[in-house]
Amino acid sequence: MTTTITITTATTTSMTEARGETLPLLLWLSPAFPVGAFAYSHGLEWAVEAGDIADVGTLIEWLGDLCDHGAPRNDSVLFCLAHRASTEADAMRLGQINELGVALAGSLERRLETTQQGGAFVTAARAAWDCAALAWLPDDGEPIAYPVAVATAAAGRGISLGQALPAFALSIFANLVSAAVRLSAIGQTDGQRALAALLPRVTDMAEAASGAVLAEIVAGQNGEGALGGAAFRSDLAAMRHETQYSRLFRS
Numbered sequence: 001m002t003t004t005i006t007i008t009t010a011t012t013t014s015m016t017e018a019r020g021e022t023l024p025l026l027l028w029l030s031p032a033f034p035v036g037a038f039a040y041s042h043g044l045e046w047a048v049e050a051g052d053i054a055d056v057g058t059l060i061e062w063l064g065d066l067c068d069h070g071a072p073r074n075d076s077v078l079f080c081l082a083h084r085a086s087t088e089a090d091a092m093r094l095g096q097i098n099e100l101g102v103a104l105a106g107s108l109e110r111r112l113e114t115t116q117q118g119g120a121f122v123t124a125a126r127a128a129w130d131c132a133a134l135a136w137l138p139d140d141g142e143p144i145a146y147p148v149a150v151a152t153a154a155a156g157r158g159i160s161l162g163q164a165l166p167a168f169a170l171s172i173f174a175n176l177v178s179a180a181v182r183l184s185a186i187g188q189t190d191g192q193r194a195l196a197a198l199l200p201r202v203t204d205m206a207e208a209a210s211g212a213v214l215a216e217i218v219a220g221q222n223g224e225g226a227l228g229g230a231a232f233r234s235d236l237a238a239m240r241h242e243t244q245y246s247r248l249f250r251s
Contacts, residue, residue: 024129025159028121028150029171031178035120035146037171040113041179041249042071043237048185049244052233056190059180060197062234063173067201070231072172074104075114076209077217077227079147079168085214086155091136093214094152098137101145104227107238109251111143116250118144121153131156166206173198179249 031038044062047053053062066072078101085094105111122144126134133156137144147168154164174195181191217227229235241251 082151115143118146118149
């Protein structure tokens, strides 16, 4: 009898944690949440047309480089910084992080990608999942970086950084793999193979980003949580996509 009571209590606690934290996060990062993530390929469309991505192997290589050196890594760092600032109710620091996130966009379409999704996320979150932290983000048409928007909502709803950051990071790559499938560069099964192969690297990327400290970044101190990148071909792809003749995606 004692054993049965112990198991029941543990199960109830686990379900309560899932109800309070995990489920809203799954909704926010799903394709059903109205941020328009499906409309962006992060330059992947040009890379497919140029022949850089032609099969599952080249896709994994391209996305793996983004994990280590590209904008998704910066977005993960920004997510960590914004979550921590929101948790500590530091609205001024949150504003600085948001400005930094918008400024880091390396091209017109990259800026559109993060600010359109960020603004759409905040609009939907305020309507259905409002919390005090969301009031610290701009509401006068000023741009909002997408990772900052999601991190602020997560912190405001009591979702821990340990749960929110890996899920956010994985959602970025799930959307890019989906874009590759829709571009017919790979099939659906290969899409799942790509995500399975990338999962450990995405997890490592999120773990490294979780150590980011804004003061160290501002001071130019290098570390696992430093901002910056060296995915030059990806940056060129984003710029070339702006004038690509035939396009399915907005970036």
